[in-house]
Amino acid sequence: MQHFNHNEHPHRRYNPLLDEWILVSPHRAKRPWQGQNETLPEDNRPEHDETCYLCAGNVRANGIKNEDYTNSYVFENDFSALLKDDVLYETKNNSLFQLKPERGINKVVCFSPKHNLTLPEMEVSDIEKVVQTWAEQYIELGNQDFINYVQIFENKGSVMGCSNPHPHGQIWAQSSLPTQVEKTQKNLRAYYDKNKTSLLKDYLDQELKSGERVVIENNHFAVVVPFWATWPYETMIISKRHFGSIIAMSKEETTAFAEMIKAITVKYDNLFNTSFPYSSGIHQAPTDRVSHPEWHFHMHFYPPLLRSATVKKFMVGYEMLGEAQRDISPEQSAKILRELPNQHYKTKNQ
Amino acid sequence: MQHFNHNEHPHRRYNPLLDEWILVSPHRAKRPWQGQNETLPEDNRPEHDETCYLCAGNVRANGIKNEDYTNSYVFENDFSALLKDDVLYETKNNSLFQLKPERGINKVVCFSPKHNLTLPEMEVSDIEKVVQTWAEQYIELGNQDFINYVQIFENKGSVMGCSNPHPHGQIWAQSSLPTQVEKTQKNLRAYYDKNKTSLLKDYLDQELKSGERVVIENNHFAVVVPFWATWPYETMIISKRHFGSIIAMSKEETTAFAEMIKAITVKYDNLFNTSFPYSSGIHQAPTDRVSHPEWHFHMHFYPPLLRSATVKKFMVGYEMLGEAQRDISPEQSAKILRELPNQHYKTKNQ
Numbered sequence: 189m190q191h192f193n194h195n196e197h198p199h200r201r202y203n204p205l206l207d208e209w210i211l212v213s214p215h216r217a218k219r220p221w222q223g224q225n226e227t228l229p230e231d232n233r234p235e236h237d238e239t240c241y242l243c244a245g246n247v248r249a250n251g252i253k254n255e256d257y258t259n260s261y262v263f264e265n266d267f268s269a270l271l272k273d274d275v276l277y278e279t280k281n282n283s284l285f286q287l288k289p290e291r292g293i294n295k296v297v298c299f300s301p302k303h304n305l306t307l308p309e310m311e312v313s314d315i316e317k318v319v320q321t322w323a324e325q326y327i328e329l330g331n332q333d334f335i336n337y338v339q340i341f342e343n344k345g346s347v348m349g350c351s352n353p354h355p356h357g358q359i360w361a362q363s364s365l366p367t368q369v370e371k372t373q374k375n376l377r378a379y380y381d382k383n384k385t386s387l388l389k390d391y392l393d394q395e396l397k398s399g400e401r402v403v404i405e406n407n408h409f410a411v412v413v414p415f416w417a418t419w420p421y422e423t424m425i426i427s428k429r430h431f432g433s434i435i436a437m438s439k440e441e442t443t444a445f446a447e448m449i450k451a452i453t454v455k456y457d458n459l460f461n462t463s464f465p466y467s468s469g470i471h472q473a474p475t476d477r478v479s480h481p482e483w484h485f486h487m488h489f490y491p492p493l494l495r496s497a498t499v500k501k502f503m504v505g506y507e508m509l510g511e512a513q514r515d516i517s518p519e520q521s522a523k524i525l526r527e528l529p530n531q532h533y534k535t536k537n538q
Numbered sequence: 539m540q541h542f543n544h545n546e547h548p549h550r551r552y553n554p555l556l557d558e559w560i561l562v563s564p565h566r567a568k569r570p571w572q573g574q575n576e577t578l579p580e581d582n583r584p585e586h587d588e589t590c591y592l593c594a595g596n597v598r599a600n601g602i603k604n605e606d607y608t609n610s611y612v613f614e615n616d617f618s619a620l621l622k623d624d625v626l627y628e629t630k631n632n633s634l635f636q637l638k639p640e641r642g643i644n645k646v647v648c649f650s651p652k653h654n655l656t657l658p659e660m661e662v663s664d665i666e667k668v669v670q671t672w673a674e675q676y677i678e679l680g681n682q683d684f685i686n687y688v689q690i691f692e693n694k695g696s697v698m699g700c701s702n703p704h705p706h707g708q709i710w711a712q713s714s715l716p717t718q719v720e721k722t723q724k725n726l727r728a729y730y731d732k733n734k735t736s737l738l739k740d741y742l743d744q745e746l747k748s749g750e751r752v753v754i755e756n757n758h759f760a761v762v763v764p765f766w767a768t769w770p771y772e773t774m775i776i777s778k779r780h781f782g783s784i785i786a787m788s789k790e791e792t793t794a795f796a797e798m799i800k801a802i803t804v805k806y807d808n809l810f811n812t813s814f815p816y817s818s819g820i821h822q823a824p825t826d827r828v829s830h831p832e833w834h835f836h837m838h839f840y841p842p843l844l845r846s847a848t849v850k851k852f853m854v855g856y857e858m859l860g861e862a863q864r865d866i867s868p869e870q871s872a873k874i875l876r877e878l879p880n881q882h883y884k885t886k887n888q
């Protein structure tokens with residue numbers, strides 16, 4: 189009988205943040221691909237696009253004119269999935285038909301007035317301003333009495349449902365803790381109650397000791413491919429210090445966080461020499477006016493590409509009905525990302 | 539203050555099978571779409587394709603020649619994600635780095651030798667043979683001592699990662715209960731222990747009484763848009779009788795099940811006059827030699843299309859980090875599907 193090798197043999201790994209298992213089939217990346225290819229993003233965008241509803245000074249569909257902004261710019265989403273209005277609702281729930289109205293606010297955050305930039309192509313100092321904007325929004329939205337959670341995220345690339353290449357992200361703030369956040373909180377809490385330490389602090393300490401899944405780090409943050417990553421090049425930025433939310437960051441930590449955002453997104457672009465698509469987002473303490481010592485600030489990156497700039501991983505039949513499944517080991521992905529240059533491929537020959 | 543209306547106001551619904559909430563934003567389907575469009579599937583395939591590795595009599599990449607099959611045809615996946623081999627493994631798990639080797643068998647099930655058919659275009663009697671093949675595989679695989687669960691599924695369409703349009707599905711059979719199945723079982727079990735009835739039987743009885751989310755039914759099965767559906771046109775085929783797995787079906791139920799598969803997939807094709815992509819799969823009792831009175835046989839359909847044959851719903855940033863979100867109400871979707879013709883659009887003028 190062969191000895192188990194995690195870069196060769198099928199196995200399952202446990203995600204302690206979500207309390208669920210995933211399937212790893214590291215040998216499977218060898219199979220040939222005959223399926224769908226994604227279209228490559230256009231790469232000759234102007235710095236200002238008259239037809240872009242996110243560019244400075246342009247008029248949006250609802251007739252509102254964007255400010256002539258110079259750094260980041262925030263406005264309420266013209267097609268919000270959540271609405272502020274309170275509605276009258278009689279509970280008539282039975283256990284199999286449970287429903288409750290939900291209130292919230294959706295915002296759009298432009299990262300830069302320059303239509304042709306993306307986070308990896310921005311200066312660290314400009315990414316820092318984006319982080320500051322996120323912090324301001326976390327406070328402003330979180331202070332509203334009906335907002336208990338503020339989800340900051342970015343969909344990058346048309347393959348991730350992003351309909352405008354202008355560098356921007358979104359914020360969905362709402363009354364309830366969304367499902368994934370609630371699960372994460374439950375597991376962070378159980379660990380904290382048991383060990384009186386942060387799950388992610390303990391996890392990161394062990395990752396830094398082994399180095400096997402660390403992609404890059406600085407004094408305050410590290411980027412790792414989680415032991416339980418599902419997407420081929422999934423990563424997480426984790427703060428080295430244990431704190432719960434973006435407003436607990438020092439000035440130095442803000443810079444360090446911006447540096448790590450730049451570092452990992454540059455590596456992503458360098459992986460297939462393309463503007464690398466992903467969904468990313470911050471998981472942090474709710475704004476529900478309760479103390480949350482269990483929370484540990486972190487940012488997830490879920491990028492879909494697997495084999496090339498045009499071939500993604502499909503999370504479909506087995507993954508939807510069974511469990512998430514990956515085709516290379518997290519250790520292999522971490523090594524590939526770690527060894528990529530830290531300078532953006534487009535600026536290499538400058 | 540306005541009275542709550544589930545076709546207008548944002549709300550959350552509870553999925554009792556997975557014990558999680560989803561967000562419904564029924565007003566949001568109104569927003570304009572400027573994002574990615576999918577390419578339409580080719581629709582002029584020959585009945586036999588020399589280059590197709592699933593067609594009868596053709597030779598696959600590994601040199602094996604397919605039988606000259608006439609109905610359905612099963613073989614082991616040439617690029618299996620799970621392997622049969624047992625490996626030597628020393629447990630060195632700590633709570634944050636849990637891993638275990640996993641064994642299994644992956645099979646491919648061709649539904650028909652005709653390269654240019656899909657389930658909605660097949661005769662009910664031929665779909666019945668597919669159902670029989672699934673039942674045989676459930677027994678054959680489930681009888682192996684290291685197989686405790688048999689996941690039967692189909693990825694249809696290139697947008698669902700399907701690399702070959704030849705009508706086929708897959709079976710992944712394995713030692714562990716996959717995450718989604720384990721969650722479902724846990725919730726079915728808790729309900730059964732408490733009420734001594736099947737959760738899905740009680741649910742279906744209420745759905746049939748209201749009719750609001752019922753798409754189509756016959757004597758033995760009903761197709762509903764679940765109250766907690768996440769995908770725009772998600773449906774579930776549920777057996778009216780409470781039984782745990784495909785091998786408990788009578789001859790008459792097998793025919794009735796095949797009829798419902800045909801009926802819902804025809805409606806799907808008719809929705810946008812296109813070969814409608816989806817991932818589908820059966821959830822049923824494990825083969826772990828333990829009694830499972832809580833299980834209730836059902837089949838999920840998760841189709842991605844939202845607005846047209848080329849515009850899908852993206853489950854991305856908010857959905858990955860927060861929770862699944864849908865843009866029309868399940869009741870609206872059920873009505874649309876219910877009112878579609880039961881005859882396939884391609885055969886309409888015959």
Ligand SMILES: O=P(O)(O)O[C@H]1O[C@H](CO)[C@@H](O)[C@H](O)[C@H]1O
Nearest residue numbers: 501502503504505506507699701
């Ligand atoms: O096995 P196939 O058809 O090559 O692959 C497809 O289905 C599998 C099971 O859902 C997925 O893991 C793959 O990502 C998908 O491309």
Ligand SMILES: O=P(O)(O)O[C@H]1O[C@H](CO)[C@@H](O)[C@H](O)[C@H]1O
Nearest residue numbers: 343349851852853854855856857
């Ligand atoms: O809000 P957008 O960018 O129009 O839409 C995109 O992101 C949303 C939040 O993840 C998703 O619900 C949509 O499916 C996606 O297309």
